[in-house]
């Protein structure tokens with residue numbers, strides 16, 4: 001969700017001078033005119049949080065996509081048939097002027113106006129760019145026509161429209177990163193013939209060691225996904241993909257899960273400071289004080305700052321509230337693969353420091369594997385876990401809170417409480433339980449206190465578990481914990 005570079009906005013812009021136009025109104029304040037460009041999850045969140053924080057000026061949201069905003073991370077669930085587009089819909093935004101199917105074509109910074117593809121001009125006091133990212137397709141010969149358009153049947157996977165382009169029985173997925181793996185598994189569950197082509201020795205080879213990668217490969221093969229590992233696409237012919245060993249794969253759809261690039265054209269054309277993404281500070285400020293940017297189109301000064309946090313920071317900042325986030329510098333990266341039937345998680349970068357103690361556990365027959373790296377105080381610095389759901393949940397909490405592991409490590413990995421290890425450490429209120437919707441334990445406790453006494457009611461109240469669903473067990477546990485501590 002992030003660019004990786006660091007930097008602060010300012011300095012390199014070449015366009016019109018910021019803030020010197022005919023418009024003299026303040027950029028911030030609850031009554032100002034806000035225009036948001038991009039109705040993905042993060043742009044949608046900005047609008048929702050602005051209203052939440054009492055912004056009562058006009059808010060207009062332009063989105064190039066034709067329909068209502070939706071949960072993009074759940075697109076694979078359409079491909080396996082478990083959800084419909086209606087299930088993905090994000091909550092409605094009352095009091096926001098929504099213009100779906102309308103794009104921002106240009107920004108007149110001097111006049112503080114956005115030009116739209118419907119040839120009107122929208123004045124703003126603050127403009128928020130949430131233009132997201134677009135699939136990056138590899139430069140394989142034959143993938144595009146000479147005009148630059150993709151050949152029929154070739155697509156990325158970023159939108160509902162991309163999902164609708166997935167047709168036929170034979171699907172070739174290019175790229176064995178998280179998106180490629182989750183998509184290949186979903187398509188296979190949906191009954192298609194799927195081949196996953198990946199240049200590495202196993203999928204997710206940039207995150208997993210060989211033992212974990214071997215178990216993932218085995219799981220995908222058992223699902224019926226055909227794997228072409230150590231191969232790259234060399235050329236696209238009508239209905240065929242040529243690999244570098246000259247092997248030909250037939251396809252009805254060629255799905256490229258080969259990375260994304262921030263959509264920055266609008267910002268760059270307006271002369272904002274842009275590198276890989278639009279450069280922003282911790283409150284989403286670009287090099288123009290009247291323009292903020294959030295989400296996947298940005299390159300934040302702190303690369304662990306999530307789109308959700310950016311949206312909250314911008315909404316607070318525009319309504320004159322304190323912005324509590326110090327960025328994600330203290331946050332520890334947690335990755336969980338969303339393939340039903342397989343628990344796979346990586347805490348940290350999966351590597352180990354020089355003095356780290358390494359604990360490994362391997363049960364090849366049952367498909368279980370763990371590799372933990374611990375510092376001298378017994379705290380996790382990184383971990384790779386496969387097939388150990390309970391251990392992954394517990395270790396994620398210990399990792400995020402920086403709590404040393406109990407001595408009985410095998411018992412912890414196998415999900416049994418270690419003797420004399422005491423009760424598991426309680427999750428602190430600020431711990432994020434649902435990462436997809438950024439729901440903290442405190443938010444769940446508040447919802448519980450307000451009457452949401454069942455996991456389903458907690459999901460309705462907070463949206464926890466409605467993303468990838470991997471926090472469902474944790475939410476059930478917290479529900480029990482709240483019930484026990486409620487008189």
Ligand SMILES: Cc1cc2nc3c(=O)[nH]c(=O)nc-3n(C[C@H](O)[C@H](O)[C@H](O)COP(=O)(O)OP(=O)(O)OC[C@H]3O[C@@H](n4cnc5c(N)ncnc54)[C@H](O)[C@@H]3O)c2cc1C
Nearest residue numbers: 001038040041042063064072073103104131132133295296
């Ligand atoms: C299948 C899938 C699984 C994912 N899983 C995860 C995950 O597990 N964890 C994670 O962190 N991230 C995940 N992501 C990435 C996540 O979806 C993005 O980080 C998130 O969507 C970013 O939201 P955004 O609003 O910044 O941008 P986007 O979702 O890209 O939305 C941008 C919107 O702006 C619109 N737009 C662009 N230009 C203009 C314009 N000029 N005028 C008007 N509208 C415009 C676009 O049409 C689009 O609707 C996943 C993505 C996919 C596709």
